[in-house]
Amino acid sequence: MTMMDRLPPTLVAGAPLLRMTGVSRRFGRVTALEDVAATVWPGEVLGIVGESGSGKSTLLRMMNLEDSPDAGDYRLALPDTAGNLFDLDRFARRQLCARRIGIVYQNPHLGLLMGHSSSGNVAERLLMAGERSFAALRARARGALEASEFPLTRMDDPPKLLSGGMQQRVQLAKAIALEPALLLLDEPTTGLDVSVQALVLDTLKRLQRDLAITMVIVSHDLGVIRTMADRVMVMRHGRVVEEGLVDQVFQDPQHPYTQELVHAKL
Amino acid sequence: MPNSEPVLVVEGLAKTFTMHHLGQSLHAFSGVGFALYPGQFLLLKGPNGVGKSTLLRSIWRSYMPDAGQVWFSHSGGRIDLARAADVDIAQLRRSDMGFVTQFLIARPRVSAEEIVAEPLRRAGLSGEDALADARHWLATFGVKRDLWRAYPTSFSGGEQQKVNLARALIRPPRLLLLDEPTASLDAGARAALVARLRELKAAGVAMIGVFHHPGDVAALIDGEIELQAKEVRDVAV
Numbered sequence: 001m002t003m004m005d006r007l008p009p010t011l012v013a014g015a016p017l018l019r020m021t022g023v024s025r026r027f028g029r030v031t032a033l034e035d036v037a038a039t040v041w042p043g044e045v046l047g048i049v050g051e052s053g054s055g056k057s058t059l060l061r062m063m064n065l066e067d068s069p070d071a072g073d074y075r076l077a078l079p080d081t082a083g084n085l086f087d088l089d090r091f092a093r094r095q096l097c098a099r100r101i102g103i104v105y106q107n108p109h110l111g112l113l114m115g116h117s118s119s120g121n122v123a124e125r126l127l128m129a130g131e132r133s134f135a136a137l138r139a140r141a142r143g144a145l146e147a148s149e150f151p152l153t154r155m156d157d158p159p160k161l162l163s164g165g166m167q168q169r170v171q172l173a174k175a176i177a178l179e180p181a182l183l184l185l186d187e188p189t190t191g192l193d194v195s196v197q198a199l200v201l202d203t204l205k206r207l208q209r210d211l212a213i214t215m216v217i218v219s220h221d222l223g224v225i226r227t228m229a230d231r232v233m234v235m236r237h238g239r240v241v242e243e244g245l246v247d248q249v250f251q252d253p254q255h256p257y258t259q260e261l262v263h264a265k266l
Numbered sequence: 267m268p269n270s271e272p273v274l275v276v277e278g279l280a281k282t283f284t285m286h287h288l289g290q291s292l293h294a295f296s297g298v299g300f301a302l303y304p305g306q307f308l309l310l311k312g313p314n315g316v317g318k319s320t321l322l323r324s325i326w327r328s329y330m331p332d333a334g335q336v337w338f339s340h341s342g343g344r345i346d347l348a349r350a351a352d353v354d355i356a357q358l359r360r361s362d363m364g365f366v367t368q369f370l371i372a373r374p375r376v377s378a379e380e381i382v383a384e385p386l387r388r389a390g391l392s393g394e395d396a397l398a399d400a401r402h403w404l405a406t407f408g409v410k411r412d413l414w415r416a417y418p419t420s421f422s423g424g425e426q427q428k429v430n431l432a433r434a435l436i437r438p439p440r441l442l443l444l445d446e447p448t449a450s451l452d453a454g455a456r457a458a459l460v461a462r463l464r465e466l467k468a469a470g471v472a473m474i475g476v477f478h479h480p481g482d483v484a485a486l487i488d489g490e491i492e493l494q495a496k497e498v499r500d501v502a503v
Contacts, residue, residue: 004332009351011342011358041353198374205373209387227373231352245327245352252329256286263287 009041015077017042017214018182023062023072025055025238032058033069034238040182043212047229047246049222049261055238056218060186063216064103065093076100078181098128102175106187108167111174114160118170119145121159125177144173149203165196169203176207185217189224201227222262226250234258271339273441273472274302274325279334279348281317281324294320298334300491302441304470307463307486309477312493318476321493322443324348325474326365327355338362340440360388364439366447370430372418378404379414382432389437403432406462408454423450431455435462442466444475448482456482 018040025033033055040046048056061067062074065085074085078100088096097103105111112121122141123131131137145155150169159167168188175183188204189197201224207213208228217228225232225246232249234242234257242255253259280296294317302308310318323329325336327347336347340362345354359365373381382400387393404414407428413421418429427450434447444463448456463486467473474491477483 004330004349006351007346007349007354009353010345011340011350011354044353044356202373202375205376209384230356243352244330245355247328248330248352251323252283254284254330259286 012041014042016040017077018063018216019073019075019077020059020063021073023059023069023074025058025062025067025069025072031238033062036072036235036238036240038063038216038233038240040214040216042214044231045208045215045217045229047225047232048216048218048235049220049225049232050235051220051261053237054235056235057186058238059235060103060184060216060218063182064101064184065097076182094128098125099178100181101184102178102180102182103184104168104171104175104186104188106190108159108164108171111171112159112167115158117156117158118150118162118173119155121170122173122177125174129178140177141173144177145170147176147207148173149199149206163196164192165200168192168200172200172203172207176211176213179211179213181214183213183215185215187219187221188217190219190221197224204228222250234261270304272301272303273306273339274474275335275337276300276302276325277335277337279321279324279336280332281320281329282332294324295493296333298491298493302472302474304440304472305467306488307467307473307475307483309480309483309487309490310474310493311480311490313495316493316495318493319445322365322445322474322476326359326363326443338441360385362440364434364437364442366431366434366442366444368427368430368446368449370418370426370433372421372426372429374419375417377415378409378418378421378429381418381429382436385433385437399436400432403436404429407432407458408452424452424455427451428455431459431462435459435466438466438469438471440472442471442473444473444477446476446478449478460486 016039020038023033023036036059050056062069068086072086081096119141122144123137126137126140142152145152148169150173159170189200208215219225229246232246233240236257242249242258249258250262253262277299279298281294283292298321312318320329324331325347331348334348338345338347340358379397379400382404383396386396386399401414409425409428418426431447447459460483467486
């Protein structure tokens with residue numbers, strides 16, 4: 001590559017919200033992540049693209065502290081956290097995730113109790129954080145569902161009776177109910193009809209604009225990343241092969257793999 | 267103008283595209299240098315394919331330059347755009363730089379007035395004030411009132427371009443890059459564009475533009491940057 005090295009940031013104030021360095025993870029003989037570093041600044045949307053098996057979802061699960069790497073350091077610049085988050089025990093991890101990190105999975109079964117009411121699913125997150133008053137729980141669940149543009153007439157229906165797009169909105173409401181510092185999105189619109197996908201992306205954009213939530217979004221769909229992200233990381237075989245502003249990576253990709261990926265898009 | 271500090275000083279800027287699947291490089295330009303002062307309007311000239319748009323995109327950092335410096339005096343100091351961190355570039359695009367292209371990046375289910383108001387909202391203006399301003403500029407560029415709340419994804423090319431101009435010019439940046447903004451515009455919108463550019467120029471906005479018909483903006487031009495044609499070289503990578 002002839003590209004010049006980029007300088008460290010000088011204009012953005014404060015510290016990155018998320019900083020991961022040297023993260024490696026093997027599953028048996030398979031290398032899922034190899035010396036991955038990631039930085040996310042407050043209010044920013046970082047996109048992660050790559051084909052299946054590139055390690056992008058594994059990396060997102062690491063950010064949600066669902067898994068531990070063989071090596072690596074993970075820090076969030078939050079008042080109530082310090083040190084390498086991978087060193088936290090299971091209880092501390094669950095507390096941190098419930099209060100500060102929201103996640104939306106591609107598969108709603110991973111994020112929701114499909115037979116419980118939608119409002120109950122959202123309230124469960126609030127209960128975990130210590131809210132006990134029924135009226136307050138219901139009001140806050142309602143607020144989160146409304147912010148996710150979920151039709152409130154259906155707030156007591158269980159997710160199993162809802163469409164795919166609506167299920168994603170319930171997941172989103174649950175994820176944002178506690179106003180997390182970090183929102184993680186794992187292929188949030190994959191598998192939805194194109195028109196429904198546009199609506200969900202619009203909701204995410206709106207939330208991002210109104211609440212300035214810091215987001216990390218994983219997708220194999222370059223269109224989704226282009227719509228949502230400020231910066232993008234391209235992953236392949238567990239490594240980050242390229243990183244840059246979303247328009248630069250798509251218009252002037254540097255790495256052979258990124259060039260292939262961009263040119264393969266219709 | 268030379269009495270003031272330049273907004274932009276470009277030195278030895280070069281761009282070559284490496285196409286890995288062909289094992290080839292495509293030379294765009296090299297050794298480009300010039301200075302641009304507040305309120306100055308420079309016309310970027312040269313034959314088709316010489317790299318005029320590529321130069322603008324290399325300054326905006328949609329393209330990564332290969333060599334050279336792009337010193338930009340922004341509201342908080344001086345920075346080399348050719349090497350600045352991605353997050354710094356993103357911030358400068360919101361606060362100090364503007365880029366008018368021929369294409370609107372319409373987003374599904376976002377209305378014309380919302381798209382136009384967005385740069386003001388990001389700058390911290392209240393929703394209502396930003397919308398009022400957005401409507402003013404949509405009207406100025408000749409977008410019919412009925413369309414303000416509609417989604418531009420369904421608009422014609424000419425109408426999309428008006429929305430694009432309203433959005434790109436709603437907020438005066440320190441540096442404005444213009445890539446054929448008059449293409450596909452009707453006479454009314456073209457006149458509105460020239461009037462707005464004159465206003466921005468008077469307010470001290472520094473501009474570099476590529477125009478298919480420079481006659482449209484002849485009265486605004488202070489100088490020219492001529493890009494020389496270089497043969498396309500095939501080089502093994």
